[in-house]
Amino acid sequence: MRLSGPKISTRSTPAPGQSLQHGEITIAYQPILRGGSIAIMCYFLFDLVTRLAFPGESHHGVMVLAVSFAALTSISVRLYLCRTRSAGQLEVAGSILCLSLFANSNLQQVLYFQDENLLYSVLMMPIFAALLPSRRTIAVATLLCFASLVILVQSNIPARMSDYIWIGFSGIAAGVAISLILRNAVLNSVKARLDAIRDRETAEALAAETRHLAECDALTNLPNRRSFFTELESRLERLRRHGEPFVLGLVDLDGFKPVNDTYGHAAGDEMLKQVAERLRTVAGDTAMPARLGGDEFALIASAPCTRSETVLQLGHRIEAQLSRPYELGEYTCKGSGSVGLLICNDPDLSTHDVMERADHALYFAKRALQGKAVLFNAALEHEMMASSQVDKALRRCNYETEFTVKFQPQYDLIKSRVIGFEALARWDSPELGTVSPDVFIQAAERAGMIRPLTQVLLTKALTAMKDWPDDLTLSFNLSAHDLMSPQAMESVLQTVRDSGLPTKRIEFEITETAMMSDFNQARRAIDQISKAGHSVALDDFGVGYSSLQYLQQLPVSKLKIDRSFVSQMLEDSSSFKIVRTMLSLSQTLGLGCVIEGVETEAQMHILRTLGARHVQGYLIGEPMTADAVLPHLSSPLKIGRPRPDICPPGLRKARA
Ligand code: C2E
Ligand code: MG
Ligand code: MG
Numbered sequence: 001m002r003l004s005g006p007k008i009s010t011r012s013t014p015a016p017g018q019s020l021q022h023g024e025i026t027i028a029y030q031p032i033l034r035g036g037s038i039a040i041m042c043y044f045l046f047d048l049v050t051r052l053a054f055p056g057e058s059h060h061g062v063m064v065l066a067v068s069f070a071a072l073t074s075i076s077v078r079l080y081l082c083r084t085r086s087a088g089q090l091e092v093a094g095s096i097l098c099l100s101l102f103a104n105s106n107l108q109q110v111l112y113f114q115d116e117n118l119l120y121s122v123l124m125m126p127i128f129a130a131l132l133p134s135r136r137t138i139a140v141a142t143l144l145c146f147a148s149l150v151i152l153v154q155s156n157i158p159a160r161m162s163d164y165i166w167i168g169f170s171g172i173a174a175g176v177a178i179s180l181i182l183r184n185a186v187l188n189s190v191k192a193r194l195d196a197i198r199d200r201e202t203a204e205a206l207a208a209e210t211r212h213l214a215e216c217d218a219l220t221n222l223p224n225r226r227s228f229f230t231e232l233e234s235r236l237e238r239l240r241r242h243g244e245p246f247v248l249g250l251v252d253l254d255g256f257k258p259v260n261d262t263y264g265h266a267a268g269d270e271m272l273k274q275v276a277e278r279l280r281t282v283a284g285d286t287a288m289p290a291r292l293g294g295d296e297f298a299l300i301a302s303a304p305c306t307r308s309e310t311v312l313q314l315g316h317r318i319e320a321q322l323s324r325p326y327e328l329g330e331y332t333c334k335g336s337g338s339v340g341l342l343i344c345n346d347p348d349l350s351t352h353d354v355m356e357r358a359d360h361a362l363y364f365a366k367r368a369l370q371g372k373a374v375l376f377n378a379a380l381e382h383e384m385m386a387s388s389q390v391d392k393a394l395r396r397c398n399y400e401t402e403f404t405v406k407f408q409p410q411y412d413l414i415k416s417r418v419i420g421f422e423a424l425a426r427w428d429s430p431e432l433g434t435v436s437p438d439v440f441i442q443a444a445e446r447a448g449m450i451r452p453l454t455q456v457l458l459t460k461a462l463t464a465m466k467d468w469p470d471d472l473t474l475s476f477n478l479s480a481h482d483l484m485s486p487q488a489m490e491s492v493l494q495t496v497r498d499s500g501l502p503t504k505r506i507e508f509e510i511t512e513t514a515m516m517s518d519f520n521q522a523r524r525a526i527d528q529i530s531k532a533g534h535s536v537a538l539d540d541f542g543v544g545y546s547s548l549q550y551l552q553q554l555p556v557s558k559l560k561i562d563r564s565f566v567s568q569m570l571e572d573s574s575s576f577k578i579v580r581t582m583l584s585l586s587q588t589l590g591l592g593c594v595i596e597g598v599e600t601e602a603q604m605h606i607l608r609t610l611g612a613r614h615v616q617g618y619l620i621g622e623p624m625t626a627d628a629v630l631p632h633l634s635s636p637l638k639i640g641r642p643r644p645d646i647c648p649p650g651l652r653k654a655r656a
Contacts, residue, residue, distance in 0.1 A: 028190045029133035030085060032182070033094050036131040037078040040097055044071035044104075059111040066107050070100040087133070094132045098141050101127070106148050113156045118164060121149040122171035129175035130182055142175045217291040219269055220276030228290035228298050233351055235300060236344070245345035247287075247311050248354055249299035250362045251279070251318060254336045254371055256295035259328075261519045267328040271335065278321035282314070297337075308343070308375060315339045315373025323371060336371030338362055343375070360384040390443045393431045399456040403427055405464065406623035409632065410475065410594055410616045413608055418633055420473030422509070422616065423461040424623045425453075441479060450481045451488045455495060462499040462506075464626035469633070470505075475537060477509045483525040484518060493532045503533035509560065511539045515550050523554060530555045537594070542582055551589065559586050563597020563617065570602060580610050587611070 048067045051060065077093050085093065105120045128141035146168045153164045215227040223231070238244045253275065260268035272295065279289035279297055287301035301314060322337035340362025344354050357376045360383070365374040374380075397403075407421035427435045444450040458476055465474050482488050496506055508529055515522045526536050537558035538551070542565060551559075561582050568575040579595070586593035598604050598617030607615060621632055 028186045028193075029094070030081060030090055032186075033090060033097070033131060033133065034078070034081045036127075037074055037081055037093075037097055040101060041071065041074035041078055044074055044100075047071075062111060063108060066104055070104050073097075073100045090133050091137055095137055095141075098124075098128045098131060098137075102141070102144060102148070106152070109148075109152050113152065115157055115160075118149060118152060119167075121145050121152065122167050125171035125175035126178045129179035135179075138175065138179050142172055146172060217276075220273055220291050222276045222279070222297075223288060223290040225290070225292045228288075228292060228300070229351065231288055231290075231300055232354070236347075236349070236351060236354070239344060240347040243347070245343060247299075247301040247314065248342045248344050248358045249301065249315065249318070250292075250340045250355075250358045251297040251299065251322070251337050252362055252366060253295035253322070254338055254366070256335070257518055259333055259335070263328060263331050263333065267331060267333070270328045271326050271333065274326050275322060275335075275337070278324070279318065282317045282321055287314075311341050311343055312373060312375055315341050315375065319371060319373050338365035338371060339373035340365055341373060341375045356388075357381070357384065360387075387439070387443060389432065390435060390439055391447055393429050393435075394440060394443050394447060394449060396431075397427075397429060399453060402429060403453070403456060403460075404625070405457055405460045406625060407461075407464070407629050408616060408623040409621040410473075410614055411620040411637065413604075413613050413615060416637075418472070418620070418637075419614070420475060420507075421468075421629065422475040422623075423457065423477070425457050425477075426623075445479055445481050448481075450479045451485070451491075454479060454482050454488075454492065458492060458495050459499075462496065462501060464629070465501060465505075466499070467626075468629065472633075473505050473507055475507045475509050477539065480511070480513055480522075483510060483522050486524065486528065489525050489528050493528070493534075496532070496534070504535070507535045507537055507558070509537045509539040510556075512541075512543065512550060515554070519550075519553075526554055526556070537592075540596075542578060551591075556591065558592035558594060560594045560596055560616075566595055566597045566603055566607075566617070567599070569606065576606075579607070583610050583612055 044067055048064065048071055051064050051067060074097060077097050080093055081090075101124060105117070105124065109117055109121075122145070124145045125142050128145065129138050132138045132141060149164055149168045149171075150161075153161050215223055217224040232248070235244075235246045239246065253271075256268065256271070259271055272291070275295075275297065276289070276291060279299065283289045283299060283301070287299050290298045290300075292298050299318070301311075318337065318339050322335060326333045326335055340358045340360070342354060342358040342361060349357075357380075360380055361374045361376040364380055364383075365372055368374075404426045406424045406426055408424055409418040410420045410422060411417070412419045425437050425441070427437070427440050429435055441450070444453050461474060461476055465472075478492070482492060496503060510522070510526070529536055535557040536555065537560050538554075538556045539560045540562040541559040543562050559582065561579060565575045565579050565582075569579055570576075583593060583595075592614065593612065594614040594616055595607055595612050596616050598607065598615045598619050600619060603617075604615065604619055620637060624632060
């Protein structure tokens with residue numbers, strides 16, 4: 001299942017122009033030698049049958065024995081050549097065949113000389129030249145034939161020596177010619193074969209390399225997005241055909257962008273490589289890890305672990321691996337990854353469906369349990385269906401008519417009056433009814449529709465603000481997505497300029513999550529806002545995990561302490577201490593501070609004792625329509641005097 005690097009053949013083939021190996025040529029002789037052995041075998045068998053059928057020749061018994069031995073030898077050589085033999089073995093086999101011919105012919109002549117049989121000695125020269133694979137054996141065999149011819153002529157018909165010398169030379173010439181022609185033909189065919197092999201190997205290596213490039217991520221060497229989806233589709237096909245379930249996991253690194261921004265891209269790349277290595281370790285042989293892009297990874301695991309507990313164990317193993325420290329050159333960095341898991345056992349689901357479910361589990365893991373694994377379940381399915389309905393309704397809706405802005409007052413405890421309003425978006429969908437901004441803002445971000453929505457809401461808020469007294473400010477919430485595009489920011493600022501309202505009366509609220517996605521771009525956007533004359537407030541302060549770092553580096557002028565701390569301030573001593581610390585932090589840094597979510601007089605009084613100045617919450621006023629703003633300003637706020645029995649948990653002990 002794992003994809004690996006291209007396999008480039010290690011077979012050595014000569015490069016063009018390089019001389020052919022001796023072994024390759026000799027091996028090419030095997031078919032010739034095999035054919036020769038059959039011919040020689042037939043010759044000896046025929047000779048044997050003839051001798052047995054027509055006996056009478058002197059030395060008949062000796063010759064029958066010799067021919068039988070030669071026939072057996074040629075049969076053995078033929079059988080021996082059935083399998084592919086090495087160059088040396090072919091040389092020996094060829095020599096044995098030739099020797100049996102040579103010995104037989106000469107034995108016949110020695111026992112019973114016939115001058116017409118001398119031609120055999122001559123004929124054998126080209127035959128040996130054709131059969132033998134190497135030059136040295138051809139030379140030896142030809143010389144032997146010539147020598148035997150000379151000896152036989154000298155011993156039997158010396159008067160005709162000069163004739164036979166010339167006939168012998170002709171035999172040698174024929175042998176040389178045949179050996180050259182054959183050698184050339186073999187040489188060319190071997191060369192062509194080697195060229196073909198080399199071309200095929202080059203083509204295969206190139207194809208493997210191209211495949212590798214197309215299927216693997218260059219940085220981490222993991223299968224890339226494309227091969228991940230190919231594998232996913234084939235797994236779904238197997239699920240449909242054979243009912244084989246599998247596990248799909250999506251992994252997203254937490255806080256990878258800050259690592260990239262702070263330590264540089266080389267460190268970021270190194271971190272991604274280490275993540276890939278750790279995923280490989282977890283995956284072992286039973287799962288396929290892949291990099292989908294950026295800091296997103298995925299995993300497809302085989303069937304044996306489709307029980308919920310086992311799947312979660314897999315997720316926990318990934319969590320554990322990813323939360324080990326990363327050695328990035330001179331830095332050591334902490335990290336973690338959120339994991340969304342899905343057991344794919346429903347054959348009716350498409351690739352898009354399974355990705356959507358795993359992605360939702362990942363989204364939940366990121367939102368609620370950063371650095372943890374979440375397995376998709378029925379509750380998440382319900383949530384996902386609801387949000388997909390929101391997505392669909394959002395795509396069809398009319399921003400102008402369905403969206404409105406409400407205004408929530410912000411109160412100055414020293415001046416005892418409202419100093420401004422926060423604009424809060426509302427959506428009354430004809431299909432879904434009232435949808436909470438927590439839901440539709442995220443949906444608009446997901447669907448890439450937040451920028452036009454921001455424009456509509458800002459225009460509505462600015463239009464309403466024109467009726468307000470000049471000393472009131474407007475706080476407007478920006479999405480992380482607004483900050484990520486300089487063009488979007490420019491059109492936000494242009495909308496304010498077009499309204500003709502003084503820029504210092506309009507403040508923008510941004511959340512820490514906006515910083516986390518791309519810190520550098522967020523900082524540029526905040527600079528852009530500040531240069532235009534607006535102040536910037538850091539919303540929901542205290543909820544994120546690296547607030548102080550951001551505070552140091554960003555030109556924000558105000559903190560908004562999240563309402564979750566205020567709501568528990570009276571019951572929970574640590575919430576109380578957090579509010580107290582954040583208030584004194586804002587004072588130390590010279591920043592303004594708004595406490596959100598003040599609902600009771602008791603909370604208000606304690607905040608007053610802690611030195612809080614600006615508050616916002618239902619006690620002062622709930623978000624109201626634009627029409628209700630002016631009447632609200634003219635009705636004085638009635639807040640009772642501090643009651644001595646109201647005391648935060650931290651102080652109770654001290655008083656006791
Ligand atoms: P936020 O900016 O922190 O807004 C304050 C939220 O707290 C508002 O919820 C408000 O109605 C609620 N709230 C105020 N006082 C109290 C209180 O005393 N008790 C309680 N329990 N809640 C109180 P809302 O209107 O539901 O908005 C939720 C979030 O949606 C906002 O949080 C903000 O992050 C986002 N949002 C709202 N309007 C917009 C907008 O126009 N654009 C963008 N990008 N985000 C918006
Ligand atoms: Mg806000
Ligand atoms: Mg807030």
